[in-house]
């Protein structure tokens with residue numbers, strides 16, 4: 311079996327950044343992704359990023375993706391696409407990674423592995439929720455921004471976090487009518503700037519509302535929404551039926567952790583980071599020696615933090631492979647930690663900073 315120094319699973323912002331850092335250190339690195347095109351979520355993010363200049367604020371997600379791809383290509387890293395990974399097993403000669411490529415089963419042995427598989431959308435179950443036309447908001451975002459296909463004309467968005475707000479606006483830009491955005495909580499979850507754009511475009515944001523059922527024969531034709539009290543109990547008599555051909559569900563993201571469970575990583579549960587998260591230390595190394603995590607799998611945040619965590623894991627792997635002596639690696643990692651701390655304690659941060667501190671304490675046995 312072919313042996314490589316390091317292998318990164320997932321070519322989103324975290325995996326690309328990790329790959330670039332390992333290659334910069336002179337390491338051999340193979341980057342694997344299940345998609346035909348690398349970039350993860352970045353290529354569907356057509357809006358400008360927030361933050362500071364060093365976090366590429368003001369640049370659109372797909373432009374950041376293009377820059378990262380160019381750096382990866384020129385770094386000399388090997389990129390394997392159309393290759394879903396289905397197994398990661400610690401082995402006496404390294405870590406075995408099994409994947410499919412053109413319907414053939416393949417495997418590689420790596421000294422170090424970084425899991426950067428990202429996150430997945432949560433869903434909701436209600437009568438009619440399996441009707442065609444009901445989908446995750448991320449699915450609708452891929453359809454309009456990557457494949458240029460409008461999922462429908464009359465949309466109801468469920469969930470007012472940033473994904474729900476941003477995708478609502480992008481659906482309008484693509485030519486759909488977003489008839490209403492409904493939110494179970496009594497207040498909007500995402501940033502005010504995104505909510506303002508939706509309101510100015512004329513879409514009502516109905517807080518303390520949920521979806522009761524979807525109606526339709528072969529596809530969704532209407533939805534029934536209802537007001538809820540402070541314990542999320544439906545209030546009888548407040549039901550409203552709205553004709554719609556598409557329902558987008560944007561009720562949060564969870565880390566995509568199957569590979570980490572499979573290879574025996576220890577987990578902890580932190581709701582603010584999306585649920586079960588693999589415990590990892592300051593180097594992003596999990597409880598399984600040689601297996602690292604970065605990006606949404608290590609706790610759902612955003613693309614800027616995913617890139618920084620990827621850099622951190624990449625530098626740590628290069629150091630563990632003996633490519634950087636500690637006197638070079640330590641200041642490099644400190645720089646990344648400073649940027650991560652800034653991102654996590656900015657106007658929208660602090661709670662995420664506290665959640666990440668809790669995660670690091672779990673790695674030291676403090677949880």
Ligand SMILES: Cc1cc2nc3c(=O)[nH]c(=O)nc-3n(C[C@H](O)[C@H](O)[C@H](O)COP(=O)(O)OP(=O)(O)OC[C@H]3O[C@@H](n4cnc5c(N)ncnc54)[C@H](O)[C@@H]3O)c2cc1C
Pocket residue numbers: 319320321322323324325342343344345349350351352355393394395396426427428429430431447448449451472473476563566569604605606607610611612613614616
């Ligand atoms: C629907 C959605 C919308 C979002 N919108 C925004 C936004 O507007 N702004 C923002 O800042 N952040 C947004 N985020 C969050 C942000 O995009 C993520 O935090 C960031 O992309 C995470 O980077 P990542 O590299 O960890 O994962 P991803 O970008 O998700 O990349 C993970 C990659 O790993 C691949 N992969 C997963 N499992 C396997 C496997 N078994 N084998 C091979 N490949 C695999 C995936 O196909 C994917 O290409 C969104 C996230 C989602 C899911």
